[in-house]
Amino acid sequence: MNHFDVAIIGMGPAGSMAALLLESYGMRVLCIDKEKDIYNLPRAVTVSDQGFRMSQLAGIDDIYLKNSTILGGAYFSDKNLEIIGGSIDLKGFVSANGWPASSLFHQPYTDRDIRNKLENSNVEIILEHEFISLDQKKESVSFKTINLNNQEEKDFTSRYLIGSDGGSSVVRKQLGISQEDLNYNRDWVVIDVELNEPDKLGDKLIQVCDKERLATFVPSHLPFRRWEFIIHEHEDKESFLDDKTIHELIDKWLKPEEYKIIRKAVYQFHSVIAKNFQKGNCFLIGDAAHQAPPFMGEGMMSGYRDAVNLSWKIAASIKNKLNTNLVDSFETERIPHSRFVVKNSAGIGELMEAYAEAETPEEVSQDLVQKGYGSFILPNLTKGLFFGGKADESMNAGEIFPQPVKYYNQEVVKRMDHILGKNFSLISKSPLEISEDHYEFLDLIECKLVILEKKYIEKNPWMKSFMEKDRAFLVRPDRYIFGSTNSNISIDMLINDLKMRIMNS
């Protein structure tokens, strides 16, 4: 039978994450990809604290853990690699998500393991088939693919379709969704090397603000190291893939005998965002929806956020026959957040250019400095599926609820998100008095009532500040807070508001 709950076009990081999550919610999922194997050019290299937490939801945190190293810090430097600004030391820092701020991973290893996990799941996978067209009905999507080996066309239908088919998305084109260009379009060469010698380059990421050539050094998961260099408009892009040119570029750091070039590619770094992330029963996620230059290391993270935001909504609406507000909130929530990532990633590139042009770092405008450094603090969600329809700061709505963790000698030794479950959770310090009328609804959405033990509150500074007052938090499956109780909002009002928003009347 060629009908599925969800069809996912594109099995890159965003599509794979969505597939694993949807399958974990019991959805019948089809994944289509035109390639036979995983992508093998140098791309994502950092995974954030939230990225790690999202990978817990999909059961792939151990894959990242096994193949990653914690990033020690970052700074902007002059051409001699002397610090000129923005130095951050990340050693020992653990965020509210329960993970280090940023870790470096080797994508061929993680993508391989994630693909294996998918192949061993109930997700139906069809490779070497290209998606070519779609047609929407009120409650389904029919679409066509072509087998790239024998040119045979095949028809499928699904309740929902997710386009995770990357920057040149055919799904986006088929849906007639245009993109907004936020005007950072520059060519860069990206080089991954494997060290032949023990590492002497340190664990800090460096944004090199050299007027002659901007560059980024990334202390990837050992024994790998990454460099990125801008290519000027008048230069021949292809020549930057020449080993001799690469050796000259890296010469400031290492001599050719000290490393092997393992992967190299020229990319145009874009900053674009689709005007819509949804049309009817079809959604765009990942690079199909937004592309950011990699300076913040947040492009794939943004794709993961899309996948996480959308998957539980699709699953809950199909399983529980909820109204369309639930899936419609995906676009409302994700567009402003991913726009921030695209805009601010370009901000770091612009700041590098400004530092490179300036005689002294102090000359650089504070606006640019704020835009560049401020970009690392991601915003909360503002509008969408929250109490009252918008994220009210006084209720911490739109913020991420901290992960319960176990500490030993001030170090996190166990992450405990599983106690919140995979669906909604109501979290408090003491038992809640909930009206009996709400139990049927809470059961339907499989909401977990969690009374947090003292040991998860007292030692965790993030949790402590949330649980200080005797409030109850209604937390969504993606760990964003729907709302919390206060002197004006009772627990029954909180539940009732959610019910009103997602149940069919």
Ligand SMILES: Cc1cc2nc3c(=O)[nH]c(=O)nc-3n(C[C@H](O)[C@H](O)[C@H](O)COP(=O)(O)OP(=O)(O)OC[C@H]3O[C@@H](n4cnc5c(N)ncnc54)[C@H](O)[C@@H]3O)c2cc1C
């Ligand atoms: C140099 C560089 C460094 C980066 N570093 C980071 C980083 O450190 N951290 C980070 O978070 N992000 C980073 N990014 C961004 C990140 O790599 C991308 O955002 C991410 O790979 C996008 O994933 P995706 O799944 O949306 O798309 P893709 O990975 O592009 O996957 C799309 C998939 O769709 C398939 N496909 C396309 N068209 C069709 C079709 N018609 N039919 C069937 N299948 C199709 C393709 O074969 C592919 O498998 C970096 C990007 C670059 C270029």
